[in-house]
Amino acid sequence: MKQKVTLKQIAKELDVSISTVSKALKDSKEISLDTRQKVKAFARLYNYKPNNIALSLKNRKTKTIGVIIPEIVHHFFTTVIGGVEKVANEKGYNVIICSSNNSFDKEVINLEMLASGSADGFILSVAKETQLKKDYHHIEETMSQGMPVVLFDRIIDEIVCDKVIIDDAKGAQTATNHLLSIGCKKIAILTTVDYISVGKLRTNGYLRALRAYDIFEKEEFILKIEDVDNCESEISDFLRDKDIDAIFAVNELFAVTAVKVLDIQGKRVPHDVSVIGFTDGILSKHFIPSLTTVSQHGEDMGIRAAKLLIDKLEGDDVAIEEYRTVIIDTSLIQRKSTKKMGSNPNN
Amino acid sequence: MKQKVTLKQIAKELDVSISTVSKALKDSKEISLDTRQKVKAFARLYNYKPNNIALSLKNRKTKTIGVIIPEIVHHFFTTVIGGVEKVANEKGYNVIICSSNNSFDKEVINLEMLASGSADGFILSVAKETQLKKDYHHIEETMSQGMPVVLFDRIIDEIVCDKVIIDDAKGAQTATNHLLSIGCKKIAILTTVDYISVGKLRTNGYLRALRAYDIFEKEEFILKIEDVDNCESEISDFLRDKDIDAIFAVNELFAVTAVKVLDIQGKRVPHDVSVIGFTDGILSKHFIPSLTTVSQHGEDMGIRAAKLLIDKLEGDDVAIEEYRTVIIDTSLIQRKSTKKMGSNPNN
DNA sequence: CATCCTTACGCAAACGTTTGCGTGTGGAAA
DNA sequence: TTTCCACACGCAAACGTTTGCGTAAGGATG
Numbered sequence: 001m002k003q004k005v006t007l008k009q010i011a012k013e014l015d016v017s018i019s020t021v022s023k024a025l026k027d028s029k030e031i032s033l034d035t036r037q038k039v040k041a042f043a044r045l046y047n048y049k050p051n052n053i054a055l056s057l058k059n060r061k062t063k064t065i066g067v068i069i070p071e072i073v074h075h076f077f078t079t080v081i082g083g084v085e086k087v088a089n090e091k092g093y094n095v096i097i098c099s100s101n102n103s104f105d106k107e108v109i110n111l112e113m114l115a116s117g118s119a120d121g122f123i124l125s126v127a128k129e130t131q132l133k134k135d136y137h138h139i140e141e142t143m144s145q146g147m148p149v150v151l152f153d154r155i156i157d158e159i160v161c162d163k164v165i166i167d168d169a170k171g172a173q174t175a176t177n178h179l180l181s182i183g184c185k186k187i188a189i190l191t192t193v194d195y196i197s198v199g200k201l202r203t204n205g206y207l208r209a210l211r212a213y214d215i216f217e218k219e220e221f222i223l224k225i226e227d228v229d230n231c232e233s234e235i236s237d238f239l240r241d242k243d244i245d246a247i248f249a250v251n252e253l254f255a256v257t258a259v260k261v262l263d264i265q266g267k268r269v270p271h272d273v274s275v276i277g278f279t280d281g282i283l284s285k286h287f288i289p290s291l292t293t294v295s296q297h298g299e300d301m302g303i304r305a306a307k308l309l310i311d312k313l314e315g316d317d318v319a320i321e322e323y324r325t326v327i328i329d330t331s332l333i334q335r336k337s338t339k340k341m342g343s344n345p346n347n
Numbered sequence: 348m349k350q351k352v353t354l355k356q357i358a359k360e361l362d363v364s365i366s367t368v369s370k371a372l373k374d375s376k377e378i379s380l381d382t383r384q385k386v387k388a389f390a391r392l393y394n395y396k397p398n399n400i401a402l403s404l405k406n407r408k409t410k411t412i413g414v415i416i417p418e419i420v421h422h423f424f425t426t427v428i429g430g431v432e433k434v435a436n437e438k439g440y441n442v443i444i445c446s447s448n449n450s451f452d453k454e455v456i457n458l459e460m461l462a463s464g465s466a467d468g469f470i471l472s473v474a475k476e477t478q479l480k481k482d483y484h485h486i487e488e489t490m491s492q493g494m495p496v497v498l499f500d501r502i503i504d505e506i507v508c509d510k511v512i513i514d515d516a517k518g519a520q521t522a523t524n525h526l527l528s529i530g531c532k533k534i535a536i537l538t539t540v541d542y543i544s545v546g547k548l549r550t551n552g553y554l555r556a557l558r559a560y561d562i563f564e565k566e567e568f569i570l571k572i573e574d575v576d577n578c579e580s581e582i583s584d585f586l587r588d589k590d591i592d593a594i595f596a597v598n599e600l601f602a603v604t605a606v607k608v609l610d611i612q613g614k615r616v617p618h619d620v621s622v623i624g625f626t627d628g629i630l631s632k633h634f635i636p637s638l639t640t641v642s643q644h645g646e647d648m649g650i651r652a653a654k655l656l657i658d659k660l661e662g663d664d665v666a667i668e669e670y671r672t673v674i675i676d677t678s679l680i681q682r683k684s685t686k687k688m689g690s691n692p693n694n
Numbered sequence: 695c696a697t698c699c700t701t702a703c704g705c706a707a708a709c710g711t712t713t714g715c716g717t718g719t720g721g722a723a724a
Numbered sequence: 725t726t727t728c729c730a731c732a733c734g735c736a737a738a739c740g741t742t743t744g745c746g747t748a749a750g751g752a753t754g
Contacts, residue, residue, distance in 0.1 A: 004463075004492050006710060017734045022712060032732055047488065052464030053403045054710035057739045062400065064443075064465075072428050075629075078420040085419070085446060089453075094460060096411075097444040099432060106436075113441060116351075117399030117740090118411075141394065145351050256633045263635060282422075283629055286603045288610060353740060364704045369742060379702055401740035404709045464710090 005046040014042060056117070064094035065309060066119030068110050070127045070154070072099040075252075075281035076298045077125070080152065083302020084123055091310050104129035108138045121148040121313050123305045126156060132195045134158075148312040150305045153296075154197055162308040163325040164301050168198050171294040171330035172205025175248055175276045178292075178332055180213050182339050184246035184274055188221040190235060190254040192228075199224075202250040202278060225254065236261045246274040246338075252281045255291055259337065274338040289336035300328050352393040361389060403464070411441035412656060413466030415457050417474045417501070419446040422599075422628035423645050424472070427499065430649020431470055438657055451476035455485045468495040468660050470652045473503060479542050481505075495659040497652045500643075501544055509655040510672040511648050515545050518641040518677035519552025522623045523595055525639075525679055527560050529686050531593035531621055535568040537582060537601040539575075546571075549597040549625060572601065583608045593621040593685075599628045602638055606684065621685040636683035647675050 011018045016035065024031045024039035025048075031039075042048075056062040065088050069077040081097060088095045096119055100107035107127045114122070122142065130136070136159055143149050143161060152164040179187050189206045192199030203222070210217050223238045225231050235257050247262075249255035255277030259269050267273050269289055277284055280295035304326045358365045363382065371378045371386035372395075378386075389395075403409040412435050416424040428444060435442045443466055447454035454474045461469070469489065477483070483506055490496050490508060499511040526534050536553045539546030550569070557564050570585045572578050582604050594609075596602035602624030606616050614620050616636055624631055627642035651673045 008710075018711085019713075019735075020733060022710095023733090026712090028713095030732070035732080049459065049463040051404075051710050052460075053400060053409065054464070054739090055712085056400045056464075057398075057404050057709090057741095058711050060739065072432070073422065073425040075420065075422075078425060081419050082446070089456075094443070094465065095445065096441070098442065099429070109436075112396065113399075116396040117401070117403075118441065253633070260633070260635060281629075283633055286600070286607070286630055286634070288607060288635060355740075365741085366705075366743075367703060369740095370703090373742090375743095377702070382702080398740050401709090402742085404711095404739090405741050407709070 004051070005043075005048050006051065007048075010039065010042055010046070010048065014038060061120050061313075062094075062118060063092060064096055064119050065306065066111075066114035066122045066124075067095060067097045068100055068107060068114075068122065068124040069097070070100055070102045070125055072097070075283075076153075076279050076296060079298030080125075080302040080305070083299035083304075084306040085302075086299075087303050087306040087310070093306075093310065100127040100130075102128040104133055104135065111138050111142055115142045115145065115147060119147075121150070121309045123150045123152060123302075123309055125151070125153045128196060131156075131197060148309055150309045150312075152301055152305045156197075160323055162305075162312065162323050164305045164308065164328065165325065166296050166301070166328045166330050168201035169205035169208065171278070171296075172202035172248065172250070173209040174205075174330065174332055175278070175294050176206045176209035177212075178334075178338065179246040179248060179274055179276060180209065180215075182274065185215065186221070186244040187215075187246040187248060188223070188239075188242065188244045190223050190225060190231075190238075190247060190249040190258060192250060193224050193226050199250050206248055228253065232257050232261065236264070239265060244273060247276070249275065249277045252277050252279045252283045252291070252293070255293070255337075256283050256287055259287070259289070259291075269337050270339045276332075276338060280333055284333075284335070287337075292335045292338040293333050294330050295333050296330060297328050304328065351398070352390075352395050353398065354395075357386065357389055357393070357395060361385060408467050408660075409441075409465060410439060411443055411466050412653065413458075413461040413469045413471075414442060414444045415447055415454060415461075415469065415471040416444070417447055417449045417472060419444070423500075423626050423643060426645030427472075427649040427652070430646035430651075431653040432649075433646075434650050434653040434657070440653075440657065447474040447477075449475040451480055451482065458485050458489055462489045462492065462494060466494075468497070468656045470497045470499060470649075470656055472498070472500045475543060478503075478544060495656055497656045497659075499648055499652045503544075507670055509652075509659065509670050511652040511655065511675065512672065513643050513648070513675045513677050515548035516552035516555065518625070518643075518679075519549035519595065519597070520556040521552075521677065521679055522625070522641050523553045523556035524559075525681075525685065526593040526595060526621055526623060527556065527562075529621065532562065533568070533591040534562075534593040534595060535570070535586075535589065535591045537570050537572060537578075537585075537594060537596040537605060539597060540571050540573050546597050553595055575600065579604050579608065583611070586612060591620060594623070596622065596624045599624050599626045599630045599638070599640070602640070602684075603630050603634055606634070606636070606638075616684050617686045623679075623685060627680055631680075631682070634684075639682045639685040640680050641677050642680050643677060644675050651675065 007018045007021045011021045020031060021039050024036045025043055067081060067084055085095050098110040104127055107130055136156055139149060139159055150162040155163050155165055191203045194200050207217055225234055231254060239261055247258050249258055255275055259275055262269055262273055269275050277291045277293040280293050284291035284293045354365045354368045358368045367378060368386050371383045372390055414428060414431055432442050445457040451474055454477055483503055486496060486506055497509040502510050502512055538550045541547050554564055572581055586608055594605050596605055602622055606622055609616055609620055616622050624638045624640040627640050631638035631640045
């Protein structure tokens with residue numbers, strides 16, 4: 001088993017100094033053409049690859065980006081990662097991904113681990129627990145050590161840094177508006193508990209749309225779901241015998257679960273009830289009926305986040321204290337879970 | 348902006364040597380209790396964290412595991428990653444994830460990048476292109492440099508290393524058997540082109556089950572889909588006016604698409620046609636009807652793969668030349684896309 | 695008072711790079 | 725023959741750790 005070959009070994013074999021080898025490989029004209037060729041041939045033969053670790057230590061940068069997300073098994077986050085990877089690889093950066101599993105402690109551990117030498121900067125979306133605890137010392141500490149952080153999706157207002165978000169409220173408003181525009185008047189919302197920032201924002205957008213239409217918001221049309229894993233029974237209870245003609249769900253799971261429950265309760269989508277979800281994932285696309293939904297353009301978010309981070313990483317220190325918030329446009333993807341515009345509902 | 352504090356800085360502040368600081372932090376009894384306490388207090392105050400990069404260089408190991416998968420936006424792979432992360436974190440390892448995007452070149456680049464200092468070992472599932480090209484030099488080279496590799500799911504028989512797989516053929520056979528046992532006789536299969544190892548194996552399992560039932564396999568019941576992204580039209584053409592009573596699909600997407608197409612063509616699932624998929628993903632669980640499917644237990648695969656790798660990484664060199672192949676049991680998850688056992692089909 | 699042991703610390707090498715600068719060799723010019 | 729300059733290369737420091745070993749100081753012992 002041949003070990004990894006180092007400059008030192010090449011130097012010994014060729015009976016020159018380490019620095020000569022290093023310079024030869026870099027085509028330094030300080031070294032004679034002859035030696036250069038010999039060294040390069042040898043290096044190729046032994047498949048020499050510079051040791052990243054040593055380079056990182058020397059250069060004081062790792063050329064890797066740390067990404068920390070709440071859940072790895074989640075379509076939206078993986079699309080974001082896809083975007084990050086795309087630009088990172090283009091620019092010669094590595095990507096390390098860790099999931100916090102929505103645990104504050106794991107988020108802290110991961111961040112500290114990566115911060116102590118493994119990554120130059122971070123792209124992160126905070127864990128539920130972190131949002132609940134409102135303890136951001138780990139993020140602030142990382143930043144104060146000079147490592148840039150880009151927050152995305154689930155951001156924290158109190159932290160001053162680059163951010164990439166969608167306008168959750170606006171997206172929700174657009175969705176609700178669409179429901180209103182196709183004639184729905186009794187629109188329920190399936191949302192999360194308030195401490196999830198995006199859930200709250202989407203709820204606000206929903207309310208705003210309603211008010212703009214002079215529709216009085218009803219407490220009993222709002223369901224805040226705590227236990228995501230068991231949302232079906234909650235939704236079922238909520239929907240039973242409720243007189244509604246549309247549902248806006250703040251995520252994909254709530255949307256399909258709603259359709260399922262409606263089906264069981266004998267209501268047809270979209271004939272009796274129109275449903276709009278949030279996030280354009282696998283489910284929305286392939287469900288029957290396919291779901292009208294608000295697309296967050298996850299890959300774009302990842303791309304923008306990575307660009308922001310790399311700009312900061314490579315930027316002249318001039319703009320380093322300048323923070324930007326990028327807002328990605330959402331778009332409404334109309335599919336089959338909502339009635340067509342102009343169709344005349346006679347229920 | 349305070350910079351990251353190093354041993355050297357602490358040493359200077361406290362007017363002792365670097366080695367004293369290092370030893371003090373490790374509670375070496377070579378250092379007086381007094382000094383130890385002073386150093387530790389100071390380190391805590393300045394939030395000293397040893398630099399991982401320097402440690403990696405010194406110890407010649409990074410304590411990180413590289414995971415390379417064909418697609419990051421893929422439920423099965425993310426569950427595997429979840430499993431890997433679980434045991435890796437338990438054992439103090441970091442996890443770096445890269446996706447090859449099913450490209451041979453990207454797989455090579457990622458592997459080489461990680462191999463040159465960023466990771467101690469690899470868990471990987473090869474890209475489609477790699478399977479097609481049958482070029483495995485990058486993997487063999489990595490191994491010959493002393494870095495252990497664990498292959499999972501899409502493995503390569505020619506490479507001798509640890510492997511974690513499911514018995515694809517057996518899983519497919521079980522699924523097909525189930526269809527046969529509920530009375531289906533005209534069973535079609537939706538599969539991939541042959542060079543995808545798992546697709547081929549699953550097809551074999553399907554054929555085996557058929558033969559065991561003395562059912563003659565029909566060429567026209569087998570659809571090998573090339574362009575996954577546009578499978579709907581292929582499936583639609585294939586299914587049109589075909590007299591079948593069951594479909595076995597080698598993945599989730601094919602399965603739901605089949606249900607969709609059947610629906611359009613006026614056949615009901617499971618009443619007219621029973622459908623079984625492969626992989627227990629989001630879609631199978633939430634689709635209407637929910638899909639009977641073969642679960643691959645992705646998280647278990649990840650757990651086993653990580654254990655194999657870490658064993659090799661930390662193992663006494665005794666067993667290092669011994670390679671194991673772990674076969675994870677699949678299980679058939681019965682849901683609503685197949686008729687119940689014993690129901691009397693009269694079609 | 696000389697010797698010895700313990701205590702408490704520092705030195706230096708090593709991990710694999712990069713790079714500014716110093717230096718020996720050779721040939722050409724004076 | 726002397727002087728000078730290019731050329732081609734090596735030295736050493738630096739990045740931040742760890743750790744075996746050497747050693748100064750001080751007290752205890754003979």
